[in-house]
Amino acid sequence: MSVTVVKDGKVLFKKGYGVRELGKSDAVNTQTLFAMASTTKAMTAACLGMLVDEGKLRWDDPVTNFLPDFQLYDPAVTRELRVRDLLIHNTGVGNADVLWAAMQIPQDEIIHRLRLVKPSYSLRAGFIYQNIMYLAAGKVIERVSGMPWNKFIRTRIFEPLGMARTKALFKEVTDANRAKPHVEVRDTIRLVNSQLEEGLVDAVGPAGSVWTCPDDVAAWMQCMLDSSRYNGKTLLKPATWAELIKPQTLVTDAEFYPTQQLTKPVWKTYGLGWFQHDYRGHRVNFHTGSLTGMIAIHGQLPDQKLAVYVQGNLDHAELRHALMYRAFDEFALGVSRDWSADFQKLYGGIKQRAKQAERKADSTRVLNTKPSLPLSAYVGSYTDPLYGKADITLQDGALHLSLNNIMSGKLEHWNYDTFRLNYDQFWNGHDPVNFVLNTQGKISSLRWGGAELIKTPDGTDKNTSGR
Template identity: 75%
Template sequence: MKLALLCTLLIGSHCLMAQSKTRQADPVVAYDTYVQQAVRDWHVPGLTVTVVKDGTVLLKKGYGVRELNQAEPVNTQTLFAMASTTKAMTAACLGMLVDEGKLHWDDPVLNYLPDFQLYDPAVTRELRVRDLLTHNTGVGNADLLWTIMQIPSDEILHRMRLVKPVYSLRSGFIYQNIMYLAAGKVVEKVSGQPWETFIRQRIFEPLGMTRTKALFREVTDPNRAWPHVAVNDTVRVVKNKREEGAVDAVGPAGSVWSCSDDLALWMQCMLDSGRYRSGQAEARQLLKPATWAELFKPQVIVTDAQFYPSKVLTKPTWKTYALGWFQHDYRGHRVNFHTGSLTGMVAMHAQLPDQKLAVYIQGNLDHAELRHALMYRAFDQFALGISRDWNADLYKLYSDIQLRRKAAERRVDSLRVRNTKPSLPLTAYAGQYTDPLYGKVSVSVQDGKLVFSANDVMTGRLDHWHYDTFRLTYSNFWEGTDAVGFVLDARGSVARLSWAGTELLKTPEPTSKGVAER
């Protein structure tokens, strides 16, 4: 009996050791464990990770919770914002119309949007459909048109004629969301359907992406993630419908919401030359192979300033942008990828195409850059046989960036001139300030303090900083602070307000009838 018991124990021990080795050797188990640790390290409330290789889904899993301090877990059906990873879908929509012979990549945009104008008439005339997707039109960031205003999409495009260029056409690269709105309008003009209808009927439905929504206003399912922002090292939930819904105004640039189950279908299609399967039917083509390949052809060089901080670790030889995809080299392989960022939400879709490998990360914490760590770890784990702790390296990189940012803020604070007063009584700063591009700012006096409102969308209080500069503390905690300066004219009256990189002119006070007659 003792011998039998000993044999049993030895066999059991051997089996446990074998199981342990199997778990250690299983790359999916190892990667899953790695993700769990990264979620803890970065304090991300909720996350999904989807990994696809060689037509097979290796991993689809939710981590954490949809909302901090609530019990509902994230699962593979939980909806997250795709944000700017939507751009690859918008490019694919245009590609379908190219396949149908209804447009060409290098057609003038004026052929389809005759009223669309940029500041420079020559650029307006030369702008091609392809240019709408490559961030090299010469127009800088103009996101204030949709983040601080509530104006229709057509009005956003109309105001682009007022945005001064910061470089000449196709001579640089500055990330530009509103050109993707114009691309969506081209889809609408050519197809006769709004972009949100076209993408639903031509991508979501054929691929079986039954839970995916084109616009935020369509997200009514309770199984959705809530955005979170870390302020002073404390993670807090953001519940603001206007903030989340603002992106609908530039939908083709980043308004789609989806889940891990649906995204696996999109990932497989984009890996497999645009092919997909519907039920038991034979594979079909979402795009012709040549058009699918065109989406991934490098179109423009991306500068260091416009690329990601991770470059200091990966040291890419080249960095390019295709049609809705960033690209760079990694250990001799090409990477196609795109991040997505909205207030409190992050996403990343990445491919190692020669290895038929793709990974998609969704998270509900503002700029949670573990997405880069999980991307490179997936490449190493499932394709390249490398073991590097990207989580540790990128956590240190971004922590150092944050420390430098805080140091820069302290330097700005140190420049404050103490014991100064505004040049004028607070009532002199009150009034309406306008700009033809960015609308209206109202300043009023309430309870002895200046109160700020931009287009009745962004509000906050103005506290005196020094001289005629005030510090704006926004009403929404996640929006932080800004400097607001008032400029006086030669007569000593307030003439302009400087805020967010633009200057707004003060509207003259109404003149009484008697004065006007004189």
């Protein structure tokens, strides 16, 4: 991992720890590139702010002013949605990450399929974290500026701040001095050796595809603490910078971090690309980043001119939270608490309860049952306009599933017509897959991850574009 701390315009601490890849001796240093993941979102919001400063858009302009084809499930929400709403997770659209994490389709098609996602709540009546709206924000930047988001962010943020090693997209990361992702599976840490898995996030780049290192990110940290100023350059007008960190919407308990059980905030909000809460009478602006095998956190105590940035290459290593609060206490507030022990207990308890829940689910399995039909009857293609295509094949006497040629695995019979999908991509674990029979006793569909994919009658593919 790496840790960077800045205060009062100076770098107080900047150091790398551990190795870039398990089993190899290449050490992490201040030039090692890690994924910024969702800490990218604050940069995308700043890019939109620059266009606001130039008078090319306003925060409360309708999204359809810039993306005429943009459409959500509810036409009324489509009409009312504002640019600001793309950044604050309040559109009513629930998590739709399957559109980039479980398939490879063009960015415009990802946005097009949003019209198929039924709302989870009414517009601005709740908060559910949403990555694809940031992709739409990136498309607004492209439409207004005339250049793709990845070029805009490079020319308007990376270059002015001297962030020479920082890359906007994973596909641009060719330097050997980069961290490799790792996941802990059954108490064993394993390398995620998949360029495809790492590259999927590029499809929603404005939500989380930037890669950076401590030597570069220190400039971004100082810039965001100092009204967007750095080395004589100013990225944003003061009022626009203030808008970025102004509370925009309330965050529900269910959508906030388990850390609230220890920090006990009075209020929890979301700005433009920043979570916020109170801590010891001070406002904290922060955001985590999580991709398969990679983590980040960027935390600020703005009234103390203090910021900390942590990156790591182990999936959901929640030490990041402990380090952030430790930095706040150590470098600004003059208090002492063993955050490492407290967070280890908190997240250790969460992990233990998850294991107990899985054991409880396993205990409901009905033993000594058989599928309703011969395994060959389950073979075929299953489609859904939103979720894409699942292909079921029979190999060596066992069923195998391939979802959009991205995720695959063996189907182990569980009970009746329910199977357990053990992913070839081990970091995904396993999921239940349930087959549904029609009134003629034939397989009509399969259910996976909350979706129902319909079996094509002759094995040919139906149109899955959603159009």
